[in-house]
Amino acid sequence: MSETGIGARVKRVEDQRFLTGKGNYTDDINRPNQTYAFILRSPHAHARITSLDASAAQASEGVVAVFTGKDIAAAEVGGLPCGWQIHNKDGSPMAEPPHPMLVADKVRHVGDQVAMVIAETRDQARDAAEKIVVEYETLAAVTATDAAIKDGAPQVHDEAALNTCYDWELGDKAATEEGFAKAAHVVKIDVVNNRIIPNAMEPRVALGDYDRSTGDYTLFTTSQNPHVIRLLMGAFVLQLPEHKLRVVAPDVGGGFGSKIFHYAEEALVTWAAGKLGRPIKWVSDRSEAFVTDAHGRDHRTHAELAIDGDGKFLALRVSTLANMGAYLSTFAPAIPTYLSATLLAGVYTTPAIYSEVRAVFTNTVPVDAVRGAGRPETSYLLERLVDRAAKQTGIDKTELRKRNFIQPEQMPYQTPVALQYDVGDYPAVFEAGLAAADYSGFEGRKAETESRGKLRGVGISTYIEACGIAPSAVAGALGARAGLYESAQVRVHPTGSVTLFTGSHSHGQGHETTFAQVVSDLLGVPFEAVVVSHGDTAKVQFGMGTYGSRSLAVGGAAIYKACEKIIDKATKIAAHILEAAEADIEFKDGNFTVAGTDKSMAFGEVALAAYVPHNFPHETLEPGLDENAFYDPLNFSYPSGCHICEVEVDPDTGVVEVAKFTAVDDIGRVVNPMIVEGQVHGGVVQGIGQALLEGCVYDDEGQLLTGSFMDYAMPRADNVPFFTVAQKSVMGASNPLEVKGVGEVGAIGSPPAIINAVVNALEPLGVEDVTMPATPMTVWQAIQDAQAR
Amino acid sequence: MYSFNHQLPNSVAAASSALGSADDGKFLAGGMTLLPTMKQRLASPSDLIDLAGIGDLVGISDSGDGVVIKAMTTHAAVAGSSVVQAKIPALAALAGGIGDPAVRNRGTIGGSVANNDPAADYPAACLGLGATIVTNKREIGADDFFTGLFETALEEDEVITEVRFPAAQKAAYQKFENPASRYAIVGVFVAQTAGGARVAVTGASQDGVGRISEMEQALGGNWSADAVANIDVPADGLNTDIHASAAYRAHLVTTMAKRAIAAAG
């Protein structure tokens, strides 16, 4: 391994600019003659707009234009599209109500966009917006999934009876029932996967620009996938062809999923820039982000596990209610279904599984993918259920897991819920986790904690997830309206330096470092000679972007393919110049050598020759050294791992402290261990956030009670311990780099470990269940309730 | 934020008269409470009378039987003051637990006391120690100063100039933080003073900061955590919100009181 190649702990090259304030974020970009947009939003969760008078706003100082829902309805534009279609049990498609850029008739959540004011300054736009007179006829609102499907519940959309978007199923129901018929034990659980608000550090920004002389539109936006935005906005909303629309997502300050989706503001500023012939910038403030960035999770699940007399799992049935919010966000329908239910086998050999999901509309912010997206819901459900099963059957929780693990020799393993795991060694990862956590030393630590008047518990989670989304054929068959390949272009310059153009997008992941490591390693060029370019549809040929831990598994594979093509072409050139047969050229450590001789050319010399082709046979050898590749994955990749958490609980106050956290993950090949550790740390911190702190709360009127950091608790440094993080890599993943993905493992594996630990700590007090977030009051109340029983 | 006039008077008298003649003026201290409210357009004063230009309003001194903290002294300065640490360590610790470093380096004792946020920390110390709030017009005992949620005895143009804290034989503050805002869900300040035991609670009551006489009496005869352990504070009249029910707050008042007494020694 070289000091900068695959596997090296290279410091992130992008950090210099981020840490010295030299990043170029969307709000840092300004265009000549720019105007500013302010979006007037609904203060009500559910209301009919009976009248709207914008005349005073039109006349307000500095105002350039005011657009309302009526203007949008009259314009030749579409609504915001949904990228995934789910089908009901009866085969009919899901309800897919319209999602206009500005609403004309009825608002459906607090924050719904009602009008856009464009003015010379941001304050003028905001002042004018206050002069728009909107009369609302307020309607009863519904925010909770279980309330939404009751007869007589307020109807969010006329198109969706009983607020149901779809009622979907997966798995073999009859086989599952048979399993239950044979069961010695049936273990039941109800879990709520709490709604979370993503809160990337950088709020969303959109800047639309239009060039009258060419008719070209440009959108600068805080996106995880600029090409996807170009496609969705161009083809579905604004009817603009690709060559007339450029989308740039420059430095982006965190996304966690919330910046995958196509949002109304992007289309509004682009559309209006064309109308007005002036650039328009919209910047979300934090309060606005709370009520407009897509939220995550919000599932209620009932599950039952059938177990035989030996502790072997026989069958699993699961029924979930999933909140879609007021409208379908870009990938929302896929989250509780294909990103969640397909993982219900977990790392266990459960032979029969049946799952049904009912997705419902409510008067809340749309819900879509947030770090982990679907998989945290499943790991939380399964690992809580397995712990409960251990208690009910009297089999130790480590032993019960071991008895049910899929064994490495069973690979590839076809689960009963569509996915086929390619490689994995769950028993080995588990043993590594137990060892790293010093699991056997727990009792000693517990005694020490108890000597201080506190309780201590330990919780385990042995999770699996699916990354590297996705084989396009599979995704298409399951309802995706897009392919999920990735593209890369490797441009070797005449002096041998390299620009990599990637369709992946880095918004914190460190691609500028890891991808350069991959290219440098494969081509044998110095790490410093590689620069990574991403985030601009005018530069990068195409891309499906970054989410679902796909960048290295899919984007990296495209880079690998493009590098292979470069080596092939360079081999041809070297063979020509060295006057040897192509088959005799060996490429190693950046040198092309005629086998068995000392005749050799360095990579840089070949590059130069490619651009100075003085004696090329032009019929058979093209000048230049620039190759692109599209890679469509053969399978998902399947990271798995063992997370072990120890908590201390103060029984007097209910305060939970994470005392010890160990994560041992199998993420396949590690390109940069430092970045991998950082990703795990960040993911676990978000998992601690979800498990202990972050709970989005709406009141009965649909007002968001946790609409600022005063009430929405984000994890902070003092909420987290020092982590023990290690990898137990199992090679052989179905992609050329044999990588599996690390972006989400922390958020997927940790919440069940944490809550299992809390429940374990409280067991002596008679507590059997604790809901997320396990805030001090929640825990204290659980103790009170148990004592009262 | 709406536009406003910024004024920078160099004396307390000038500040007071500037406020008197402004349409709808407000004193500006650290701005940690006022400016966010203005940014959200929830307040729109015509004039901000900035107290930062008055040199006289900053500083901490030893008054022999206690400390005097001028109104524009920041929380960080109080937390780091060797005088406060020596005379009333509980007060220094309380100041060091307010907000985060940015807030502590901007926010002031005058602003905090004038604002009387029902979850703020300083009001508990003022009541718990029996402090005197000194203004350009008069001296007001803490017991008369805090009159309700965000309400004080201050008149419109009255400027807090300093707060005088008598030292106690023993004192400690225990704060149970809101997990999100980290203000007090319940904060209990206990002190054994020349005039007897004092127990002040912030965060809990619908009436804002207040004292618990039952605990004070119990501590009068027996300064120990056990003395208050069985005093149940009624949940009636306590705040309920998504972070803490009234019953939970009631439980926390007793728990934090016990811990404060134990910490005071």
Ligand SMILES: Cc1cc2nc3c(=O)[nH]c(=O)nc-3n(C[C@H](O)[C@H](O)[C@H](O)COP(=O)(O)OP(=O)(O)OC[C@H]3O[C@@H](n4cnc5c(N)ncnc54)[C@H](O)[C@@H]3O)c2cc1C
């Ligand atoms: C993120 C954050 C966290 C915080 N956490 C806590 C916490 O944990 N505990 C806590 O107690 N507080 C907390 N605060 C509040 C903080 O302590 C503020 O410093 C305090 O509330 C106001 O002080 P200020 O100097 O900023 O006053 P300003 O915001 O400038 O003024 C507040 C009010 O007081 C008036 N005023 C100011 N000075 C005087 C004076 N000398 N005479 C008369 N009136 C005056 C102003 O006109 C205004 O109405 C927090 C604030 C923030 C932003």
